[in-house]
Amino acid sequence: MGLVIAALSGCLFGAGLLISGMLNPGKVIGFLDVTGSWDPSLAFVMGGGLIMSFVGVLMARNRSAAMDGQKINVPDGQQIDGKLILGAAIFGVGWGLAGICPGPAMAGLGSLALEFFIFMPVLIIGLLAGRFLRGAL
Template sequence: MSFLVNLVLGLLFGIGLVVSGMSDPAKVLNFLDLSGSWDPSLAFVMGGAVIVAFFGYRLVLKRDAPIVGGRFHLPGRKDIDARVVAGPAIFGIGWGLGGFCPGPALTALGLGATGTLAFLPAMIVGMWAARLLALASPRPRTV
């Protein structure tokens, strides 16, 4: 059952990426180009996602447990360390240079976008390197 729920949610997410234009790197890069051909339409996509997440989390977390799954998996740490700053910064730089983030890149690959043939291997190598760095670096203990 969990597999089917995840499959349907993934397909819904992918369709949303295609419909919103997030799988088109030119549209993303135009959104980031504030001094040139700026396209504000993705701000509405992000705003809509923030609104849905804001109310969705409040509604879902009122439950004792998720509908599918044993328990909620929420982050336990609330502090900000170098990893919390560096990770999103590297993600943002990659997004700005390539015009893709992971979800839309996979969607664009399914649509036959040629830019993904260079982006996806680089993304996989970056994820692998980040995993190696995380395993090699000592993590502070939480109490």
């Protein structure tokens, strides 16, 4: 059951990223370019996504366990620390440079575009470096 859910969820995530325009780095950068000729589309991705995700949060609150019997694992940290802010700031610079974030980086491999195959190994090196840095700081 857990694997069926993972497959369905991955399938919806991949289709949603493609249809919404998130898989197109040029469109993502067009959204970030607020002072230029602005494409507000990604605000609508966020809107549509948040509504469904919020319904999920409400449904999860009324359950003692997930449908496959597993414990519902939600991060409960509330502390705003330097790592969070520094990490998010670095992430944003990278996102603005390339127009690609981790979800579309994976789904984009399915487009067979060369750029995603260049992006992925460097992203993995960055993830491992960031993980090391988080432990060291």
